[in-house]
Amino acid sequence: MKYMATYDLMESIRNTNEWFGASAQAFASYPVFALSMNPFLPVMAAWGKVTERSFERMAAKPDWGIRSIVGPDGQDHLVDEKIVIRRPFGDLVQFFVRRREPMARRILLVAPMSGHYATLLRSTVQSLLPDADLWVTDWHNARDIPVSEGRFDIEDYTLYIADFLKELGPDTHVIAICQPVPLVLAATAWLAKQDPAAQPRSLTLMGGPVDPDAAATEVTDFGRRVSMGQLEQTMIQRVGFKYKGAGRQVYPGLLQLAGFISMNAERHARAFSDQIMREARGEASDHDGHNRFYDEYLAVMDMTAEFYLSTVERIFKNREIARNVFTLRGERVDIGAITSVAVKIVEGEKDDISAPGQCLAALDLLTGLPESKKARHLEPGAGHYGIFAGKSWRLNIRPLVLDFIDANAGAAEVSPEKARRIRAKTVTPIRLASA
Structure with a gap:
């Protein structure tokens, strides 16, 4: 193949x-x-x-299409997308609200790299933007990345997250959705040892496979049935001549889409x-x-072959995060090293991608974290999509997440001096809303 x-x-x-x-x-x-x-x-x-x-x-990659929001003053505020960190495989993008002072809530929304673009979280972004300064991980389509940029696996992904957190500073609150949950946990544990001051104030982990064996789904069953050799031979292809990434080995988004559709054909x-x-x-x-x-x-993106294969092997088959034996650049990452970052788990009762229990397993790994900094929520009747973008998110989960962030914010408001520093770090927007 x-x-x-x-x-x-x-x-x-x-x-x-x-x-x-x-x-x-x-x-x-x-x-x-x-x-x-x-x-x-x-x-x-x-x-x-x-x-x-x-x-x-x-x-086609969808556009974010977020032109403006209504501010607390009742006026429309235009929204710009700004690249804060530009990397070959993914950028850190800020949704910058014009004429609005920096807000007390600073949220990094970590989008999944699992076949869809970060724009899958458009409604999540729109719902959070009026109440927080917001940054999003915008992962790139592997077919558009030249082979000269090298490899990208789950260790590279984890280091990207760590670098993004260092850039944003310790007043950041992270919301990770689905696939990145175990790697965000690992990145935070890595920072706890390498750069404790860069750790975020809180993690909200939603529907992610921390321990895939905690509850069986079609995804986990597939991972157990198929060997790594079979996956490599049947799922991995080389990008064709039409794209910049010609020759790069990828797991095509079209194959991932076929798998998604077959689950609910x-x-x-x-x-x-x-x-x-x-x-x-x-x-x-x-x-x-x-x-x-x-x-x-239907808008899908390719993943690098090494990212897809290392995810299946290390997260699903070997359960390195679940067993707390994950290594980064040859060094073990101890989840128990997290001692000050508040962690909230959000799961959907009817999640057929990451079933209840898979994400909750994170709390057992946080042996160094006081129980007072651990929280959990199981949303009745919610599926995988609903916990971050559907009715359950809008009516129940979003308020709970914002309350959790506020309870672990530390500082009640942003000082004028800090506001100036934050604005000084913004860069030229990549796309401006028309005035």
């Missing part, structure tokens, strides 16, 4: 389906057919439109068939619920 031809074949299939969709829509929308009462033609045009949009989204099939019928009846729109969700869900 590790050939450019295989990667290019997948891209060709995607392109072909996009073309089929566009062709079907154009053909069925031909003006002369308006004289026909054949109900098949509107359905054909609707199928074409939905198909073209779906396959087109698989190759019936539900996705029903969602698309319903959308086709809505299009045929003229009831659909560009920004309806289906398109808002699937425009993001």
Whole structure:
């Protein structure tokens, strides 16, 4: 499987389906057919439109699209995206709110590198931005990274997180979602020994696989069934000539997407068939619920082969974090070294990706942390997506997380002198909202 031809074949299939969709829509929308009462033609045009949009989204990185927020003064404040740290495999991005003084809450939102872009957390960002200064990890698509930039595995990922925390300083509160949870825990433990002053004030760990064996899911079952050799031979491909990362070995986002969809194939099939019928009846729109969700869900990115394989081997198979034997650059990282960082665990009762118990295992590893600094929350009826972006997040989890942050903030407000220092560290925005 590790050939450019295989990667290019997948891209060709995607392109072909996009073309089929566009062709079907154009053909069925031909003006002369308006004289026909054949109900098949509107359905054909609707199928074409939905198909073209779906396959087109698989190759495009979504935009954050956060133009402004309403401030406490009741006025709209424009929002800029600023790169604070630029790295080959991922940037630290600040959502800078114009004409707003630095806020007491400083939050680093660690996005997962698991096949989707950081924009999957758009609604999470929008909900937190009015009440906090916010930074996000923006991971890059491996297909766009030249092979000259070298490797990137889970140890590199962990060091990226540690560097981001050093940059933001000790008044930062971290929210890690899904895949990065065990590595954020490791990065904090690493800082506890290497640079204690750079540790964040709190960690909110949401639905992550700290101990995959604590509760079985299809993801953990797959990890146990398949050997590392089988994974390398069947899942790893080389980026084709179309992209800057030509020749780089990756785990393609399209394969990851196929896995996601297969876990709930019936539900996705029903969602698309319903959308086709809505299009045929003229009831659909560009920004309806289906398109808002699937425009993001279908936008996938490649992971470096070494990151994917090391995640499966070290986090899922060997359970290095769960057994507290994770090593970073040859040195053991002791989770028990965390003694002052408050930690809150958030899980969803119906999470089928990281089942309840997998993330909660982190509290047992924090042997040096007082019980008063540990907290946990199991959200009834919530699935994996719901704990950070759905109804459960909006109505219940978000207020609980902000209360936890406030309870462990240390300082009640940002001093004028510190505010000036923070603003002095901002850099030229990469994208400005229009004035």
